Amino acid sequence: MKKLLMLAALIAIAAVVVACAPATTNPPAASSSSSVASSVAPTAVPAKAVKLTIWCKEGGVDLDWVKATAKTFESKNPGVTVEVINKNVEDLRNDFQTAALAGTGPDLLWTVNDHIGVFATAKLIAAAEDVMGKDYFSKFVKPGNDAALFQGKLWGVPISAGNHLMLLYNKNLIKTAPQDTDEMIKMAKDFQTANPGKWGLVFNETEPFWVAPWIGGFGGWPLDDTKIPAVATLGTKANADTMNFLASLRNTEKIIPLEADYDGADGLFKDGKAAMIINGDWSIGGYTTVTATKTIDLGVARIPKVKATGNWPSPMTAGVYFLFPASTKGDKLDAAKAFVNYFVSKDVQIDFVKKLTRLPALTDAGNDPVVTGSAILKGSFDQMSVGKPMPVVPEMRCAWDSWKPNYQEVLTAKQTGDQAAAKAQAAAVDCISKLK
Amino acid sequence: MSSITDSKTTSKLARSPNIDVDWQGLSRNLPMFLLVVGVIWFLISFFPMQKALTTDYMVSSVTDVGNFLLGLVAFFAIIEIVLYIVLVRILQWRYALAYMLLAPGAIGLATLFVYPFIYNIAIAFSNRSLQHFLPGAYDYSLDYGITNFTSVFTGNVLHDTGFWEVFFRTWVWTIINVTFHVLGGLGLALLLNRRLAFKGVYRTILVLPWAIPQVIAALALRGEFHYQYGFVNNMLVGIGLPRVEWLNEPIPAFIAATISNIWLGIPFMMVIILGGLQSIAAEYYEAAEIDGASGWQQFRSITWPLLQPVVAPATVLGTIWTFNAFNVIYLITQGGPAEKTDILVTALFKAAFEFYRYGQGAAFAIVIFFVLFSVSAVYIRMTGALKAVTE
Numbered sequence: 001m002k003k004l005l006m007l008a009a010l011i012a013i014a015a016v017v018v019a020c021a022p023a024t025t026n027p028p029a030a031s032s033s034s035s036v037a038s039s040v041a042p043t044a045v046p047a048k049a050v051k052l053t054i055w056c057k058e059g060g061v062d063l064d065w066v067k068a069t070a071k072t073f074e075s076k077n078p079g080v081t082v083e084v085i086n087k088n089v090e091d092l093r094n095d096f097q098t099a100a101l102a103g104t105g106p107d108l109l110w111t112v113n114d115h116i117g118v119f120a121t122a123k124l125i126a127a128a129e130d131v132m133g134k135d136y137f138s139k140f141v142k143p144g145n146d147a148a149l150f151q152g153k154l155w156g157v158p159i160s161a162g163n164h165l166m167l168l169y170n171k172n173l174i175k176t177a178p179q180d181t182d183e184m185i186k187m188a189k190d191f192q193t194a195n196p197g198k199w200g201l202v203f204n205e206t207e208p209f210w211v212a213p214w215i216g217g218f219g220g221w222p223l224d225d226t227k228i229p230a231v232a233t234l235g236t237k238a239n240a241d242t243m244n245f246l247a248s249l250r251n252t253e254k255i256i257p258l259e260a261d262y263d264g265a266d267g268l269f270k271d272g273k274a275a276m277i278i279n280g281d282w283s284i285g286g287y288t289t290v291t292a293t294k295t296i297d298l299g300v301a302r303i304p305k306v307k308a309t310g311n312w313p314s315p316m317t318a319g320v321y322f323l324f325p326a327s328t329k330g331d332k333l334d335a336a337k338a339f340v341n342y343f344v345s346k347d348v349q350i351d352f353v354k355k356l357t358r359l360p361a362l363t364d365a366g367n368d369p370v371v372t373g374s375a376i377l378k379g380s381f382d383q384m385s386v387g388k389p390m391p392v393v394p395e396m397r398c399a400w401d402s403w404k405p406n407y408q409e410v411l412t413a414k415q416t417g418d419q420a421a422a423k424a425q426a427a428a429v430d431c432i433s434k435l436k
Numbered sequence: 437m438s439s440i441t442d443s444k445t446t447s448k449l450a451r452s453p454n455i456d457v458d459w460q461g462l463s464r465n466l467p468m469f470l471l472v473v474g475v476i477w478f479l480i481s482f483f484p485m486q487k488a489l490t491t492d493y494m495v496s497s498v499t500d501v502g503n504f505l506l507g508l509v510a511f512f513a514i515i516e517i518v519l520y521i522v523l524v525r526i527l528q529w530r531y532a533l534a535y536m537l538l539a540p541g542a543i544g545l546a547t548l549f550v551y552p553f554i555y556n557i558a559i560a561f562s563n564r565s566l567q568h569f570l571p572g573a574y575d576y577s578l579d580y581g582i583t584n585f586t587s588v589f590t591g592n593v594l595h596d597t598g599f600w601e602v603f604f605r606t607w608v609w610t611i612i613n614v615t616f617h618v619l620g621g622l623g624l625a626l627l628l629n630r631r632l633a634f635k636g637v638y639r640t641i642l643v644l645p646w647a648i649p650q651v652i653a654a655l656a657l658r659g660e661f662h663y664q665y666g667f668v669n670n671m672l673v674g675i676g677l678p679r680v681e682w683l684n685e686p687i688p689a690f691i692a693a694t695i696s697n698i699w700l701g702i703p704f705m706m707v708i709i710l711g712g713l714q715s716i717a718a719e720y721y722e723a724a725e726i727d728g729a730s731g732w733q734q735f736r737s738i739t740w741p742l743l744q745p746v747v748a749p750a751t752v753l754g755t756i757w758t759f760n761a762f763n764v765i766y767l768i769t770q771g772g773p774a775e776k777t778d779i780l781v782t783a784l785f786k787a788a789f790e791f792y793r794y795g796q797g798a799a800f801a802i803v804i805f806f807v808l809f810s811v812s813a814v815y816i817r818m819t820g821a822l823k824a825v826t827e
Contacts, residue, residue: 101570121566121567122566122567122569122570123573124569258681258684259662259664259681259683397791398791401791404772405772405775411684412684412773414773423596427596430592434791434793435566
């Protein structure tokens with residue numbers, strides 16, 4: 001017994017000594033290297049060692065680029081260690097709220113703009129314009145800034161503009177993109193007749209984000225965020241017609257699978273078993289890899305015009321943003337600002353365009369021939385031009401959650417579009433009233 | 437003179453309890469342990485596909501975890517030293533050793549269970565929501581508590597679904613699953629409890645569903661219920677039956693989740709019941725055979741009664757686990773379509789983390805706790821499962 005207690009005492013002393021040992025200090029970080037573009041704002045890099053933890057919503061090849069670029073940032077900023085952790089969008093939202101309460105959250109977020117409303121309302125993030133200064137944002141494209149506006153302030157530094165859905169098609173399977181919905185249905189049917197077992201069109205049928213472009217095409221929108229609090233507008237004929245239209249693609253025209261979630265649709269397109277996919281700009285990188293291009297010759301176009309109304313579908317436009325957790329202060333905040341500056345510098349934004357094939361947020365980068373000379377990016381920009389900013393208010397969560405189950409019931413012919421629209425509206429109104 | 441009641445001997449015991457550590461055994465096994473760790477490290481480093489698992493990364497992860505573990509060990513070492521000084525040296529208490537041994541577990545339980553439980557009760561009596569999220573932004577009051585608890589029973593716990601519908605569905609889910617777990621586990625255990633060639637192989641294969649991480653199994657099974665490409669529908673088509681929209685229709689979705697959970701849960705029951713069967717003395721069966729009892733009579737009069745001490749607690753555990761089976765429902769159906777497969781725990785998760793109704797969610801959690809507590813208390817009272825502890 002005595003031996004055990006002696007051992008316990010020795011371990012306790014050793015552990016306390018190790019834990020209390022002063023951290024080794026690194027020499028002061030060098031100033032930004034000359035290879036960084038002059039558009040980088042001079043932000044102080046912390047003098048002592050700093051570890052920056054970033055939660056990033058990018059995955060796959062896009063995440064590889066982020067990590068590699070972060071390594072380059074580290075080499076230019078000795079003393080700053082960057083850890084990039086991937087979290088999918090939903091996990092990031094949930095986990096950040098939990099971690100922020102425990103005081104153990106990340107130092108910087110790389111995420112979508114619809115988190116802004118939730119995090120800002122819960123006071124978990126600081127307004128980016130307070131951190132970087134309002135003038136800082138003059139160098140970004142207007143859609144990029146607009147999508148980060150909440151309660152009159154800019155809450156995120158834009159990395160890319162868009163994050164919108166568009167029609168992506170495989171030119172190995174169909175030569176051109178359809179211009180309207182009738183043509184889309186005809187082309188899909190012809191393709192399926194010639195290629196049994198394959199699909200003319202696929203998309204994520206489980207999430208209402210993929211319904212949003214079509215409700216725009218039918219002249220509606222899920223939320224009126226000009227009012228405070230925002231008002232749900234799901235109980236409209238436009239929403240009913242939208243859901244009926246999508247159900248007809250599945251049940252009457254039979255040009256989409258009876259079941260397809262995001263991974264299912266993505267897999268069918270990558271395997272060459274679907275001619276067209278409605279997916280977002282974040283997916284383009286995955287369809288242009290060396291492996292993917294053996295099957296896919298990618299074309300990008302607008303989602304076809306709704307024949308019944310003559311309107312172009314309006315996908316929700318947003319972007320990807322840096323958000324600053326409210327708990328990030330001192331040296332970590334300085335390091336985070338330096339990191340943000342680096343990633344929105346022209347050189348890095350151009351590299352972002354080249355590697356991830358997404359529209360940059362920096363105006364200078366958007367005017368570069370790399371962007372203006374790319375057919376894929378032109379198509380993406382063309383689609384974004386008819387998009388509408390996604391509401392970032394927390395009430396949008398209510399709209400999504402109310403829309404989803406009712407839309408799925410229309411898809412499976414359990415209820416009509418009118419019934420689903422009414423029920424979704426009632427549920428959204430109830431949800432919004434409980435947000436207080 | 438009894439050495440237990442002698443005060444001098446008692447104080448001697450309290451001061452220096454007789455604990456021997458097998459240092460020789462430890463030193464014999466340490467090289468083997470280090471060898472296994474080294475081989476695993478080499479294999480991981482060797483495979484090019486593990487390029488993310490570099491030595492730097494492993495060292496960094498071990499350092500992060502190691503610092504925490506070291507701190508934890510130091511903390512408990514200090515606690516034990518303090519308890520020794522107070523209980524053994526100063527108070528010379530006869531039960532000092534017992535409390536020293538219980539202390540780490542009790543502190544862990546208090547930190548990981550008691551404190552969060554009390555905190556949950558506090559949140560249930562608050563107006564915590566997205567607008568009142570951080571400490572200091574929300575208030576506590578009895579009125580808030582009454583509102584939260586009332587809203588659980590009278591309002592919707594999901595967007596379109598009330599408490600009682602989810603409550604009823606949870607019981608249907610639990611009863612069906614546990615019934616099949618017990619029946620399936622019993623059947624397989626009876627088959628394995630006999631002379632059988634390759635019994636070890638069968639047992640290993642049958643335990644696989646339990647060995648596979650539940651998340652991976654659930655996600656794989658979700659794919660198998662895909663309308664067009666899933667194994668289940670392809671099998672149905674192969675025997676001349678039509679495809680079923682497993683994940684898009686409420687009842688097939690419920691059945692799909694139930695089948696998956698039954699497949700995942702049978703191995704546990706099988707292993708428990710097999711252990712119970714092997715503890716039944718063979719003499720009972722020999723005597724029964726001499727008396728001319730049939731197989732069914734032997735099962736009804738010998739096997740089933742003697743399995744009760746094993747099956748009863750396993751059933752209670754299975755009931756509680758199945759009642760709280762979040763993974764299977766969340767990963768396979770996400771509670772859909774249209775909230776028709778949500779059970780109480782998935783509804784609770786959505787209320788708290790998707791709808792930001794923290795106060796109502798906390799009240800909901802307490803309601804679920806009391807439901808399960810009541811069930812367990814009634815069952816334990818009926819079966820006398822804890823009689824041996826109190827007698």
